[in-house]
Amino acid sequence: MTQVAENTRAPHMMSVYRGQDRQFAEHPSEPGQGVRVAPFLNHEQGATHLSVALVELQPGATVPGHRHPFEESFFVLEGNPLVAIADKRYALKPHDFGLVPFAAGHAWNNPSDTPARFLRVHTPHPRPIGGRGTAGVFSAPEIAVPVDGVPVDELDPVKPFAGHFEQSDMAPPGSISMPGYHGTNIQNVQIRMMVDDLLGSRHHTMFIVQFTPNPGAIPQTAKEHIHPFDEVYYLLSGQTKTFCDGETNHAAAGDLIFAPVGASHGFTPISKEPVCWVELQAPLPPASDAFLFHNDWAGHTNIG
Structure with missing residues (x-):
């Protein structure tokens, strides 16, 4: 599958964006000191409902209190940053995740001597508000840059907004079972929900998906299907082969796969190690009929 230029991608096609091509630079979406952003996906790549970066x-970096007219979520990849969300302060570590609700004030700090890096999601997509700005950033002076924080404990009901992913959280591999679909078209899969409506999200989901390689598995572990929402996959480990209307590609750890609304997509692992990714869906999937699998309709006569 020929990789589509990032600003000329075809509609209703899946695209792979290489992590090695990301370029970090100062960006208005994070108005701080010592902070850089590497955009992965926004409206220029055809994303309707979200942006990903x-x-x-850097050590000593700070982002002052601010808020957005949209939701933000994050997944920590490296380092130990501090984040303040409303009246809560968290000391984060790799594989912590969190939700910044619509209009909630938040601020960042990295007091450690090593860089911190996280995957960031904005949804709906930022746009000028009242003809002002491009990144949807508004001052929240009541939120101070955090100088300390508590470890994430998602079992504590008075510490909302954040959680932590561990491999031990995963149920044994099986068929997919999640909001919007239950069936056998996606097999040998493990899913761990993170950001969803239970955490307070109203516009998107974030969760971990893992496929364990199985030489005897079906050719497409996840059969080709279509969604009425944008879907994103950021690979944490392993490699996968992708399928889209007869075309194929591949993606590896650090790459991002984007399937916009209406794009056909399917996967199978091609590495010895498990394929593990952070998956995003925006807007929230409907309670049913969120997956349209080609093979489900193969036995019906198409007359138009």
């Missing part, structure tokens, strides 16, 4: 906090 990597954010890097």
